[in-house]
Amino acid sequence: MNNDQNQSNMSPENSAHLRDLLISRVIDGSASPEDWSSFRILAASDAEVWTDLSDAQREHEALCEVMHAATAIADGVDLPGGSGSPLVFESRVTTASRWGGWAIAGVVLLGWFTGTISMNPGQTNTGPTAGMLPALQQASPDEAFGQYLNAGQTSGQVVGEMPNQIVIETLPLEDGTIEVTFIRQVVERRVLDKAYREAVDEFGNAVVIPVDIQLLKTRKSQ
């Protein structure tokens, strides 16, 4: 039985399957002389197969191009680097990149304004805002933030600023600079005479419930 007869005897499912396979093999450059022969026979009765082949070829090439560019980012991701020690690598990962983008996190930390208050209570602000303070309206955001931290620490409201900033997003800009969106975390302390906690009622609605301060005291002392 020749190829022509074989194909005409096929069920529609098998015929569709063969069509897919032949197109795919041609795209991959792995079609054998027999495959080409079958393809020509198929095309003689169904000219659309040429259009499908051309579309499939174009889509495959476009996809390969996208994937090649997308996966190129992997070339910049190494294992432990020069250190050769997985432990060093791990420690770097867990500290700097917990929130992603550790390279950028490093850049942010290095370029950070040096006059912020640390969590160490003995350390005070020695940055450019110490001494002569500009009026708040004329202060730059960093100066104003420094003033807030100083004033807060003096009054006891601010405990300190967390040393690590949380990087949310990094975007390279067209002019070659990088936009970094990040969170600065300040630890504050308040003294309250009432407190509430969030809870959910039996219908699933969010509710606030007063906290029994006496009970809290008892638990704390136990």
Added chain:
Amino acid sequence: MNERWDQTLPIEAAIAGHSDALSQVWVGVRRWVAVILIAHKPREADLEDLLQLVALQVCRKVHEVRDPSLFKPWLRTVTINIAREQGRKASRRRVGMLRLVGRARDANNFGGQIGNMQLSEDAKRVLDAALSLPEKYREPVLMRCQQSMSYKQIAEVLSLPETTIETRIARGRRMLRETIELQTKQELEAKSKQGIRVIRVGGA
């Protein structure tokens, strides 16, 4: 070397704890790992972050692989788990934080990029269609785009017969074609409807 996935990689030595061998193996597989991540991660999750997590996990756990022939399926499983779990967590956190700082539009706008790579409309269309394929077709179709990976190598990684891989790639490509055709048709119809509306408004 970066794109090669071949038998010469010193997998056995890497499992035995030789850091140079492990680095060599990683260089040989990292693009392939990136393809698996793209196939399984949420769109908004950052590819580079996830690659770093896979690298970390490889360092931590590679010694647990008992047989070098199981390394590839093991690495694929590790990669998929990270893509799904960490990707979900990272994207939730990132979206939440961007909303918090009033950047909700950015949080929902990841369609046009992979990582920081801006894509053309055509590239975006093909990629979107490929990512919408059912999982069992998506992964081999994308892997085949890594030119170094033959059907045999893909079959080895996915622990499936080579004929199954060939069938899935062939069907996946047909589905990709049909998806793009359908999208193009719908876009043309939408444009045509808009055109009719404009003429009616103008004529009123």
